[in-house]
Amino acid sequence: MPFTTCIRARSLSTAANRFGLPPTIRQILSATKVDEPIAVTGWVKSIRKQKNIAFGVLSDGSSPMGLQAVFRENLGERVKLITNGTSIYVRGNIVKSPGSGQDKELLVEDVEILGACDPETYPIQKKTHAPEYLRDYTHLRARTDSIAAMVRLRGHLMRELDRYFEKQGFAYAHTPILTTGDAEGGGEAFRIAPVPPPPNHEFFGHHAYLTVSHQLHLEALSHSLGRVYTLSPCFRAERGVTRRHLAEFWMLEAEWNVMPIDDPRAQTASLCDFVEGVVKGSVGDSGIIHGKDVDVLWRHRDVDSASEDVKLKRREALVRAVTTDAPWPKMSYSDAIRELLKSKQEWTFPVVWGNALQTEHEKWLSETLVGGPVFVTDYPAGIKPFYMRANPPVDGEDEATVGCFDLLVPHLGELVGGSMREERLDVLHASMASKHMDGERYGWYGDLRRFGGAPHVGFGMGFERLLGWIGGIENVRECVPMPRWAGRMIL
Known part of the structure; x- marks a missing residue:
């Protein structure tokens, strides 16, 4: 038995070395000890050359912080070839940094230039570039601090959402x-065809068609998997063309069965509470909102008109919203219309009961x-899709409503x-029938009710919108x- 244990432990250790990758700059900055030798590859974010020494900031995209590399005089000829954007391989020792801004730096013993970068034609200079400029260089813009941070944040946020749903007993579905067909019935789907x-x-x-929503397929799966x-x-x-819309985007969508209750509006309120928990759990409780990215x-932030004081207040309000124990308020559409009319604002789009709320509202x-x-x-x-559950009549209101919600957040609108x-x-x-839909085409959707149908709810959240709200984008x-x-x- 001891022999077996020893062999197994050694095998696991060997496997870790065999299948593992070298440490990233993020791992080096967080775990590498002083005087420890390392080797790393990356791109030069900036280089400052003096007579007998040069200081470069090296990035591999794994961290908002770069690794400061110190090139000594003996590397002079090779250092002369290093410019902003150059990819290099360096070996050296991690030492305690005497300067401010970083705890550790790399004292370079050897450097190899892997890919040169012409400073005269390289589109990503050290200065701040406007978003409109960077969109013309989609293939290179992730080398900027903000786009790299956005990509890392996307991955982090996806992991936290997965963790939250797993805790709630949901199954991830492909x-x-x-x-x-078009799940929303809006007629804005891309039709596909083979070429030729x-x-x-x-x-x-x-x-x-390319899907506009995964809701209907998730509904089918929820009638066997539950959540x-x-x-x-x-x-x-x-x-x-607006700030809130893309032709290709990502959606977080969920469907699950619920217990039958007498008051459908209480069911809608419970659904709102769950969504609030998703946002607070994945953004606030996870610590993402306080992260370096x-x-x-x-x-x-690409808001020229917003002062630093305004931006600070907006971020503080965001942090409060996702970390507070107080529930987010709820109001009916009818109450919202009444408040909008009472405001006496001059609206571009008139406020009328029965019309969709616009972004300004x-x-x-x-x-x-x-x-x-x-x-x-x-x-x-009348302004919502066919699949939403009809509410029972309310005294004093003649118009039909459905049990639904929109979550509105500051500076964005619908999330x-x-x-x-x-x-x-x-x-x-x-x-x-009231929306003139082809019942035969959606026969399978009726089957979900015909064969063991059950009360169920669901929602969709624009992933890019959530990211923009969190990051102030x-x-x-x-x-x-x-x-x-x-x-x-x-591309």
């Missing part, structure tokens, strides 16, 4: 990108009226939308590595 086109028939035998979610790409052929993004409700996130519930049935799903087959058919084009929007796709 839902299809190719689909037969087949002579006489569709590839699948019928029209196929399911996905974080997957979606596509919408929206021609409008978030610091980088707020330092590089959403921002006023969250920024001015509430001063933080707010759930608006129970919208008119999340969700609803109770209509589980009553006859009511679902009536809703589809005004435009979702800076919330995804390689953005696509109408008339624009590089």
Whole structure:
């Protein structure tokens, strides 16, 4: 037995060395001891050359902080060839840094230039570049501090969301990108076709589209797995060019079965509470909101008109919102309309009961009226999709509403939308007929109710919008590595 244990321990140790990768700069800065020899590769973020010594900042993208490298006189000829953007391989010892700004630095013993970078033509200079300029260099813009921080934050946020849903008993589901229809019914789907086109028939035998939402597929899975979610790409052929929209974006979507209760509006309120928990748990409780990458993004905010004091107050309000124990307020759509009318504001889009809330209305409700996130519930049935559950009538209100919500947050507007799903087959058919939908095409959707249907709820959250809210990023084009929007796709 002792012999077996010894062999197993040695095998695991060997496997760790055999399959492991060299430490990243992030790992070097956090774990490497002083006087320990290291070797690392990376890109030079900046280089300052003096007569007998040079100081460079080396980055491999793993950390907001670069590794300061000190090149001594004996490396002079090779150091002369190093410029901003050069990729290099260095060996040396980690030493305690005598200067301010970093605890450790690398005293370089040997350097090898892996890839030269012409300083005259390199598009990413040390100065701050406007987002519009960097969008023309999609393939290089991740070398800037802000885009690199955004990419790292995306990964961190995805991991925290996965962790939260796992704790809540959800199964992650891989839902299809190719689909037969438009889940939202908005007619803004991309239709796909093979190249070259087949002579006489569709590839699948019928029209196929890039998915605009994974909701309907998740609903099917929730009727067997109970609680399911996905974080997957979606596509919408929206021609409008705004700060909040992309043609290709990522959505966090979840569907799950719920206990039947007598008051449907209480079910909607419970759904809002769960969504609040998702945001607070993955952003606030996880510590993401206090992370270094978030610091980088707020330092590089692309809002020229916002003073440092204004930015500080906005970030403090954000931190309070995601860390407070106090529940986020809820109001009905009807109450929201009444508040908007009472405000006496001059709106670009008139405030009328039965019309969708516009971004200007959403921002006023969250920024001015509430001063933080707010759930608006129970919208008119006529402006919402067919699958939302009809609310029972309310005394004093003649118009039909559905059990749904939008989560509105300051400086963005809508972040999340969700609803109770209509589980009553006859009511679902009536809703589809009122919207002139093809019942035969959605026959499978009716089967979910026909064969053991159950009350269920769900929501969708724009991942880029969540990232932008956390990082103070005004435009979702800076919330995804390689953005696509109408008339624009590089790479």
